[in-house]
Amino acid sequence: MITDYAGKKAVVTGAGSGIGEALAVGMAERGADLLIVDIRGESLEPVAEKIRALGKEVYTLQADVSLEEECQKIYDYTMEVFGRCDILVNNAGVSSGGGITTIPPRDIYWVYETNVYSHWYMMRRFIPLMEAQGDKCEILNVCSIAGLVTLANSPVYFSSKHAAVALSECVWKTLKQKGSNIDIQIFCPGFIQTNLWDADAYRPERFAAVDDPYYTSEEFKQYPVRIKYVLDHSAPLKETIDKVFDMLGKDQFFILTHDEFDGLIRAQGVFQADMIQPIDPSLFQ
Numbered sequence: 531m532i533t534d535y536a537g538k539k540a541v542v543t544g545a546g547s548g549i550g551e552a553l554a555v556g557m558a559e560r561g562a563d564l565l566i567v568d569i570r571g572e573s574l575e576p577v578a579e580k581i582r583a584l585g586k587e588v589y590t591l592q593a594d595v596s597l598e599e600e601c602q603k604i605y606d607y608t609m610e611v612f613g614r615c616d617i618l619v620n621n622a623g624v625s626s627g628g629g630i631t632t633i634p635p636r637d638i639y640w641v642y643e644t645n646v647y648s649h650w651y652m653m654r655r656f657i658p659l660m661e662a663q664g665d666k667c668e669i670l671n672v673c674s675i676a677g678l679v680t681l682a683n684s685p686v687y688f689s690s691k692h693a694a695v696a697l698s699e700c701v702w703k704t705l706k707q708k709g710s711n712i713d714i715q716i717f718c719p720g721f722i723q724t725n726l727w728d729a730d731a732y733r734p735e736r737f738a739a740v741d742d743p744y745y746t747s748e749e750f751k752q753y754p755v756r757i758k759y760v761l762d763h764s765a766p767l768k769e770t771i772d773k774v775f776d777m778l779g780k781d782q783f784f785i786l787t788h789d790e791f792d793g794l795i796r797a798q799g800v801f802q803a804d805m806i807q808p809i810d811p812s813l814f815q
């Protein structure tokens with residue numbers, strides 16, 4: 531949990547838009563200095579302007595978190611500008627609507643490498659740093675309600691977010707057992723008004739749409755249209771992120787902001803029905 535942001539050095543990925551931008555600006559409002567990262571480097575300057583206007587230190591970095599060497603670049607730049615990291619927010623993520631038999635493997639890799647592998651790459655580097663620092667540190671992994679429940683569409687998005695939740699739970703348990711100075715929380719939102727519907731525009735070069743019938747199919751073309759409509763009619767960003775900041779200050783692993791999913795989550799199983807902390811690992815010994 532984070533109760534004090536003053537003077538803290540925070541790194542936020544995917545900060546050029548939506549949830550990442552709102553979290554970065556919200557942390558600056560509460561007193562943190564920021565390193566903001568995005569694959570679209572040009573999206574960062576307007577966000578940096580907002581942070582500077584709050585009188586906080588801010589650095590920007592173009593990087594693709596789906597690549598291990600780019601996560602190393604983020605770590606190296608963090609050390610160059612701050613020499614430490616108190617708060618790490620792994621937020622960058624993408625979505626794709628392809629079905630199980632239609633989605634090209636390259637899109638499976640793109641979504642998994644962005645939504646799951648990036649969390650590995652970043653935590654592998656930042657956990658040892660934070661442990662060496664020794665004082666209270668925090669990692670916030672932005673997952674999704676799609677990591678807690680499943681629906682009949684977007685199998686690659688749902689399964690990637692389930693993997694991201696499971697990874698964070700494993701790390702939470704490992705760190706708890708060690709009595710680590712690092713706390714981990716995960717944000718699992720339902721729909722929020724952001725630009726996630728336009729994720730296709732943020733594809734790294736190596737996953738660019740190629741000459742495959744899928745990329746001219748109605749399924750491919752209609753997905754962003756459908757998702758844009760849903761997102762445009764969903765929870766407002768600012769109010770939702772205000773709730774996140776309230777919960778970041780509490781001793782709870784799961785940060786949930788969309789009550790309408792409560793019934794579905796509870797139907798998943800009794801062990802996590804309160805959705806505060808992961809299942810006690812001693813139950814399995």
Ligand SMILES: NC(=O)c1ccc[n+]([C@@H]2O[C@H](COP(=O)([O-])OP(=O)(O)OC[C@H]3O[C@@H](n4cnc5c(N)ncnc54)[C@H](O)[C@@H]3O)[C@@H](O)[C@H]2O)c1
Nearest residue numbers: 544546547548549569594595622623674721722724725726
């Ligand atoms: N908006 C929602 O309804 C919703 C719901 C549940 C979970 N989420 C999750 O929230 C996170 C943020 O999404 P958002 O809704 O703010 O979307 P968004 O598209 O507005 O912002 C995502 C940002 O991540 C950046 N990004 C994408 N791929 C990247 C990469 N490889 N490396 C670095 N940056 C990259 C994009 O350029 C963009 O600025 C994602 O992980 C998403 O899955 C969003």
